[in-house]
Amino acid sequence: MDAISFKLSGKTACFRKPDVNAYTYFTYNNIHKPALLGLLGAIIGLGGYNQLFEKNRDLKKGSLEYDDGFPEFYQELKDLKISIIPLAKNGYFSKKIQVFNNSVGYASFEEGGNLIVREQWLENPAWQIIILDDGTKVYQKIKEYLQIGKAVYIPYLGKNDHFANISDVKCIKLLESKGEFIDSLFIKNFDKLNGWAREEDENPYFFQEMSPNKLQKDYHFYEFQPLVFTNYEIEHFPENTYNYDGKNYTFI
Template sequence: MKAISFKLSGKTACFRKPDVNQFAYFTYNNIHKPALLGLLGAIVGLGGYTQLHDKNRGLKEGKLGYDDGYPEFYEKLQTLKVSITPLAPNGYFSKKIQTFNNSVGYASQEMGGNLIVREQWLENPAWQIMILDDESGEYQKIAEYLENKKAVYIPYLGKNDHFANIDEVKVLELESGIEDIKISSLFDEKTLQISKIAPKSELSFYFKEFSPFNLQKKYHFYDEYKQLIFTNHKINEGDYSFVFSNDGKNYAFI
């Protein structure tokens, strides 16, 4: 089994949570699968939310020509299996609240139309990303663009304020099986159950985040969330169907 691997990083990032928008907007700690697929789609030139909105502009739902499907990037890439490994000692990135003005005039009903925006940003985030080779045309195109450092659209980390760096691109040979019964990447809590016994030779860490996993078709909201774990605890049991090893480490693909 093969996979293409690369380091994804940036000075800042913001993967905005949709459930809080009062005092400040907050970000997920890690890039989630829909956002990662959007970044990959941008690299190879697939359409996104804006292109779909423009296509449907002036058309009524259910009428001829109306596209009620997913954005092109998600339609074509949703079956890809990816592995996400936070490049931080315990999986946690520093965050700060940034304050800025939205003064387009119609942003606020207050005098002057100015809206004060508070937004939480990740600082210096970095991940190792792997994409499993499923022998599809989409995978082959993504691998070719990554290896040749090409991109149709500029990739960014959540918003176009946050440019993405892509380095250390390489093709890896993966092996099935578990060597030391630890997972070095994020993994689904329901798929692999960890031991509650702390590791003896190193300081224990356990990071869990409720992360978006796929999109709802009609409105493109996050439709399903998964509890993703990053820990150095051993795995007691679980489904190892999409766990693969490279260089003595095990990675879960979601």
């Protein structure tokens, strides 16, 4: 099985959680699949939410011309199989709350129109990303652009405050999975763990996060899945798990 691998990193990142915004905006610990597809779409020049909004701006929902589908990047890339490997101890990145002012006139109804924003940022995040070759033209285009370092739009990590760095691009061949451990994020498929950590002297860790995995069609809300990163043995590997260089990676 052919695939392309690259390192995705940055000084900071913020993949904002939509469920808490009363006092502080919080971030997911890892880049999630919809955000990663958006980054890949930016690289090859696919349209996003803004383009879809502009297309429908003066149209009535339900009319013949109204586009009630996904943003272009998601429509074109949603079937890609991608593995996300956190390059951090135990899969956990350091985070810090940043405080800054939004002083545009419509930011706040408070006197002076100044809104104090508190936002959680990841510090020095990095992931290895592997994309399965599905034989499509869009995969070939992503592969080509990654290999030559080309991007139509600037890729960023969640917001345009956080520029993305792409390095260590290489084509690889995946083999049949083997062993008892998974070295990437994967969707939880068990109620409890029965195994042991990889090494006797290694501290066991188990990181789990409810993370966006798909977009809901009607309103483009996130659909969530529990993503796990652990050094415990996994009794039953999820589908689409392959081996490269002695490690097993699951593709979601």
